Amino acid sequence: MSLIVNGEAVALPSDPRVSLLDHLRETLHLTGTKKGCNQGACGACTVLVDGERILSCLALAVQYEGRSVTTIEGLAGENGLHPLQQAFIEHDGFQCGYCTPGQICSAIGMAAEAERGVPSHVSADLTAAVALTREEVQERMSGNLCRCGAHNGIVDAIRATVAAEWAA
Amino acid sequence: MTPFSYARAGDAAEALRLGAAGATAYLGGGTNLVDLMRETVARPEALVDVTGLSATIEETDGGGLRIGAAARNTALAEHRAVRERYPMLSRAILAGASAQIRNMATVGGNLLQRTRCTYFYDTDGSRCNKRAPGEGCDAREGFNRIHAVLGASEACVATHPSDMCVALVALDARVHVAGAGGERTVPIADFHRLPGDSPERDTVLAPGELITAIELPALPLAARSTYRKVRDRASYAFALISVAAAIELDGERVGDVRVAFGGVAHKPWRALKAEAALRGGPATPEAIHAAAALEFADAAPLRHNAFKPALAGRTLAAVLGELVKGEAA
Amino acid sequence: MSIVDTVKQGAQGLVQGAMTKLVPLAPDSWIPGGVPDPLIQHKHGLIGTSVSRLDGPLKVQGGAQFAAEFRFENMAYCALVYATIPRGRITAIDGAAAEAAPGVVLVMSHLNAPRMNKPPAFGSSPNGVGPADLTIFQDDRVHWNGQPIVAVLADTQEQADHAAALVEVSYAPEPSTTSLAGAKANGIAQGLFMGQPLLNEIGDAEGALAKAAVKVDATYRTPRHNHNPIEPHAATIAWVGDELVIHDASQMVTQQAQTLGEVFDLAPEQVRLTSPYVGGGFGSKGLWDHQVIGAAAAKMAGRPVRIALSREGVYRVVGGRTLTEQRVAIGASADGRFEALIHTGLSVMTPHNNMPEPFILGTRAGYACPNIKLQVEVAQMNMLANTFMRAPGEAVGTFALESAIDELAEALAIDPVELRLRNEPDKDPTTGLPFSSRHIDTAWRDGAARFGWSDRGAAGTRREGEWLVGTGCATGTYPYYRMPGAEARITLRRDSDGVRALVEVAAAEMGMGTSTTTAIVAAERLGLPLDRVEVAYGDSAIPGAIMAGGSQQTAAIGAAVIAAHNALVAELLTLAGNDSPLAGLSAADVGSEEGGLAKLDDAARRESYGSILARAQRDQVTVTKAGTPPLELMHWSMHSHSALFCEVKVNAVTGETRVSRFLGAFDCGRILNAKTAASQFRGGIIMGLGLALMEETQFDERNGRIMNPSLAEYHLPVHLDVPEIDVIWTDIPDPHTPMGAHGVGEIGITGVGAAVANAIYNATGRRVRDLPITLDKLL
Structure with missing residues (x-):
């Protein structure tokens, strides 16, 4: 009974009530993943599971046995920050920094979805290749709230890095 | 959250066997059920995880699509055949929730979403016939901007919150259900109920019954559709x-x-x-x-x-x- | 209780009242800021450049530690039970099932909680920041629907939450007032701040209105709002011996520590409160019931406690902005000169706090007019104590005032920008004081040119497909404040390659960029590179008391650093002694530059810090100093301004509004860090878009219960709601403030509601005077 977090096998909780979020924060002490609402309504707890973005507050940890979870702590490489992390700093894509890990994980998941061709609510043509226009990024990131109002910087940082990367 | 046991079902038969006990709930992506359990609106004693059941989206002999109930919302919305032949369904799913939630939520679970009525959610401070039958309804004279204008009853004025289901209803989808008595198919229009005197029941599912698949009929008309x-x-x-x-x-x-x-x-x-x-x-x-x-x-x-x-x-x-x-x- | 009056009260207290009348008349040079800060003249340094947040790398890696992320050994988790009636008595609490539940450590209520003093309510003493004039867990009284009444501690959060749900509470309800109509019927009183009425009367406004050639007269309504920082309020608490250690999310570190000390009869040094990172505050991250409950439970259980409010808990425990009903009437001559300006109305508060939403504040210095009447009256309701939320007063007051000016412009057929410029005052219209710095005309002209305002059409004349397009404008305004009590401690330390400076201030960083800006300002003042300066903050062990409120923190820190720097120069001169090139010079003759001290008018006479310390055989030198009393606030009328331009698209089919363009042109003195200031402006504007279009705390008038305690049902703007927001600024220093700067945290939200409403009018021809402007109001 284990799951993989940032490449390492860790035990699952014995109490099935424990969310993946609380397991990360309280047991594994990986507090980079944030609890904003615990209601599935803010996106602060976004992590990547097998590369897909999900809300860890609505995920019971026991449901994720054997799955590979990447949190904000797992993004930087040996050579330093992930390019998106660096771009968040350069574009001032945060103020208080509390929604930031969720925004960053979400953006990485979003780029993979777009690359796969998943359309969005604002895609005019459901069957066309995805172009990550500003509006597309905004819609696809709308599950991540920011109360400080760093939206412009967040979208700029994403478009300058992960969105540009695969589109190129 | 009230304590509960957790078990994962390997197939539908196992799920039905595990789900036969009272106060058991089937768990899909958890995007609604976990929230309701945290709010103590839902208090199952056992959860049977059915995300391991069929998530296959396949063509039917009749030219339609059969969607395993464990298919994730994103998987359905992005499926090529759905985008091309049932665009209203893709669009309905993509208009709902957020990408993270769509990645988690299953199609079966989406059918069982419960209302967003805030009085339904307020377990401590408000009366709600859907949550506690016979208690009364505080929504009727309270904040009811999001509430029903059609088919409501004295007991309940709640609305169903799903986007996906609106498209399924327009498409005449059929819901495949398995239970102790075998399998049956329910037209989606008959799957959800009007509240009447028993608003605690959202659907016609009997206790222990499991949604196994949704079937979309061939519907050329739907190629030009939207949401x-x-x-x-x-x-x-x-x-x-x-x-x-x-x-x-x-x-x-x-x-x-x-x-x-x-x-x-x-x-x-x-x-x-x-x-x-x-x-x-x-x-x-x-x-x-x-x-x-x-x-x-x-x-x-x-x-x-x-x-x-x-x-x-x-x-x-x-x-x-x-x-x-x-x-x- | 407002920040305004806290400032004034503080200043007045310092000068014993009698000087209140003298300060305005004193020569400028006697007043703090009377001699411009020398840093204003530094044109080639760091100030005003774009510096990335120094805490950025930590934040983007999830390494910044917030209150609920500290740990103690053997820590228990707390869950709360909230009252379900608006007023009455608790007759019974059945906690047996909870106590028997697995993992439960303690069920605490008024029946067994330790005796605690009433926290001094905000404003009742210099550092009192209690949430209300109420004891906590000391009696059976219920004062609002949602009041925390039982706390459950357990080994895990899951256990605590479950056990809390098992607690049964019985009540004896008492008559309550939870409707606006009921509150009005009970009686309306003059709104007061610290004994000062929110009332200004100059000339005969009603008489002048009656005689005016053109007039508008309408009522505007704004609902309750919640701050909704994404970090819910939380504290991690331990008793270490008889010392209380609390890791909190705080925008008033020292004050909260001192107030908690008073609750538990502790000496100031017995409370240590840290708050290194705060996940957004906007006025809400203060002392509320939960920290007191958590500390009491920790004491009782003999275990450290984590009390992290659920999102619902934040709505039940932490007050928001209260509702307002405002009348704005303006009478003008045919050429648009204001002859009467009336801004009056009602706000709601509770019997146990004193915070009328002071919506007339922005009007006081807004426009030239010979006849003015401004008044805030209050009615009382049984509800959670409301509090200040980003630009208390101005955020909603400018919605009414600036909407009315737009209506007047329409009635006069005068361009609304021109109408505002035509009524620019040459001195403060209500106090008569001179303005310290007012360049709103520049902001209007620069903003209009950049936005393309001259392309605007008549109301209801632009359409793109389903979308009706319109533009609108409004003025935002917020005062410059500086509160007393700020201190700075500067330590210069020698190391292998020179000196490093540690600057300590008891300030809070909620994302405003304070820690970065403080480092910039300190580096500039000390003549050190940015990477040689470290800033420490967010810790009650640091001397002084600084509040991140009233957009005053930067000025308060700035003045304290000036004072500490002056003291440091004096101390270094003493250490330098007679062998230094600086020998014989007085502190007034010497300044800092390039890593040392130099004679101001003869830079050749200089010595490096390292050299001074080395010769004095010192590894370090430390000075602590408080800023001057903020007398400048009584000598000048000091305000920031903005000129806001908005383009909206309103769907002709559905009534949905999308903001498609927004530009803010700001006049806020000198901007210290272009990058973080721009983010503060944008952040305020975006909160203003929420206020304009979607935000409302649903308060059920039948029982006073908040019905949307959720980020799903209380709508904040999402990414797709937020257009690219253009911000520019005049960058004209205020000669009378530290660094020439004004705070920029709150000005952004002001005026936005009106700019959006005015643009919607231009798009649709419909005037909505009732926020939020949801689609049903436009169908």
Whole structure:
């Protein structure tokens, strides 16, 4: 009974009530993943599971046995920050920094979805290749709230890095 | 959260066996159930995880699609056949929740979403017949902007929150259900209930019954269809009104048409009266408004949602107008 | 209780009242800021450049530690039970099932909680920041629907939450007032701040209105709002011996520590409160019941406690902005000169706090007019104590005032920008004081040119497909404040390659960029590179008391650093002694530059810090100093301004509004860090878009219960709601403030509601005077 977090096998909780979020924060002490609402309504707890973005507050940890979870702590490489992390700093894509890990994980998941061709609510043509226009990024990131109002910087940082990367 | 046991089902038979005990709930993506359990609205004693069951999306012999109940919402929305042949369904799913939630939520679970009525959620401080039968309804005279205008009862004025189901209703989907007594198929229009005297029951599922698949019939008309959602912010909000529609012209006249509304009733609302009124007639704004007016003739608005019938009519006229324009082009 | 009056009260207290009348008349040079800060003249340094947040790398890696992320050994988790009636008595609490539940450590209520003093309510003493004039867990009284009444401690959060749900509470309800109509019927009183009425009367406004050639007269309504920082309020608490250690999310670190000390009869040094990172505050991250409950439970259980409010808990425990009903009437001559300006109305508060939403504040210095009447009256309701939320007063007051000016412009057929410029005052219209710095005309002209305002059409004349397009404008305004009590401690330390400076201030960083800006300002003042300066903050062990409120923190820190720097120069001169090139010079003759001290008018006479310390055989030198009393606030009328331009698209079918363009042109003195200031402006504007279009706390008038305690049902703007927001600024220094700067945290939200409403009018021809402007109001 284990799951993989940032490449390492860790035990699952014995109490099935424990969310993946609380397991990360309280047991594994990986507090980079944030609890904003615990209601599935803010996106602060976004992590990547097998590369897909999900809300860890609505995920019971026991449901994720054997799955590979990447949190904000797992993004930087040996050579330093992930390019998106660096771009968040350069574009001032945060103020208080509390929604930031969720925004960053979400953006990485979003780029993979777009690359796969998943359309969005604002895609005019459901069957066309995805172009990550500003509006597309905004819609696809709308599950991540920011109360400080760093939206412009967040979208700029994403478009300058992960969105540009695969589109190129 | 009330304590519960957790077990994962390997197949439908195992799920049914595990689910036969009282106070067991099937767990899909958890995006609604876990929230309701945390709020103590839902207090199952056992959870049976059914995400390992069939998530396959496959062609049926009849030219339709069969969707395993464990398919994730994103998987359905992005499926090539759905995008091409049932665009209203893709669009309805993509209009709902957020990408993270769509990645988690299963199709079966989406059918079982419960209302967003805030009195339903307020376990400590408010009365709700859906949550605690017979207790009373604080929504009827409270904040009811998001509530029902059609088919409500004295006991309950809640709305069904799903976007996906509105499209499924317009598409005449069928719900495959397995239970102790075997399998059965329920037309989606009959799957969700009106509240009547027992608003605690959202659907016709019997205790222990499991949704195994959704089947979409072949419906050429649906290739020209769409879904439009009207809400209080640009994204990530529940519908005030939504419309799923498809239309086929026969010359200048309406050949066939499908219309369903979300945000107006305790169930996704198939607008059969409006469809009948439109068939064979002109697809003009006047005719569409008249058809919508007929559909909402029995509307019983509450204090904060009197705008809904008119908004539904206007939105329908715009949606059908766009589809007609698209077909003409 | 407002920040305004806290400032004034503080200043007045310092000068014993009698000087209140003298300060305005004193020569400028006697007043702090009377001699411009020398840093204003530094044109080639760091100030005003774009510096990335120094805490950025930590934040983007999830390494910044917030209150609920500290740990103690053997920590228990707390869950709360909230009252379900608006007023009455608790007659019974059945906690047996909870106590028997697995993992439960303690069920605490008024029946068994330790005796605690009433926290001094905000404003009742210099550092009192209690949430209300109420004891906590000391009696059976219920004062609002949602009041925390039972706390459950357990080994895990899951256990605590479950056990809390098992607690049964019985009540004896008492008559309550939870409707606006009921509150009005009970009686309306003059709104007061610290004994000062929110009332200004100049001339005969009603008489002048009656005689005016053109007039508008309408009522505007704004609902309750919640701050909704994404970090819910939380504290991690331990008793270490008889010392209380609390890791909190705080925008008033020292004050909260001192107030908690008073609750538990502790000496100031017995409370240690840290708050290194705060996940957004906007006025809400203060002392509320939960920290007191958590500390009491920790004491009782003999275990450290984590009390992290659920999102619902934040709505039940932490007050928001209260509702307002405002009348604005303006009478003008045919050429648009204001002859009467009336801004009056009602706000709601509770019997146990004193915070009328002071919506007339922005009007006081807004426009030239010979006849003015401004008044805030209050009615009382049984509800959670409301509090200040970003630009208390101005955020909603400018909605009414600036909407009315737009209506007047329409009635006069005068361009609304021109109408505002025509009524520019040459001195403060209500106090008569001179303005310290007012360049709103520049902001209007620069903003209009950049936005393309001259392309605007008449109302209801632009359409793109389904979308009706319109533009609108409004003025935002917020005062410059500086509160007393700020201190700075500067330590210069020698190391292998020179000196490093540690600057300590008891300030809070909620994302405003304070820690970065403080480092910039300190580096500039000390003549050190940015990477040689470290800033410490967010810790009650640091001397002084600084509040991140009233947009005053930067000025308060700035003045304290000036004072500490002056003291440091004096101390270094003493250490330098007679062998230094600086020998014989007085502190007034010497300044800092390039890593040392130099004679101001003869830079050749200089010595490096390292050299001074080395010769004095010192490894370090430390000075602590408080800023001057903020007398400048009584000598000048000091305000920031903005000129806001908005383009909206309103869907003709559905009534949905999308903001498609927004530009803010700001006049806020000198901007210290272009990058973080721009983010503060944008952040305020975006909160203003929420206020304009979607935000409302649903307060059920039948029982006073908040019905949307959720980020799903309380709508904040999402990414798709937020257009690219253009911000520019005049960058004209205020000669009378530290660094020439004004705070920029709150000005952004002001005026936005009106700019959006005015643009919607231009798009649709519909005037909505009732926020939020949801689609049903436009159908």
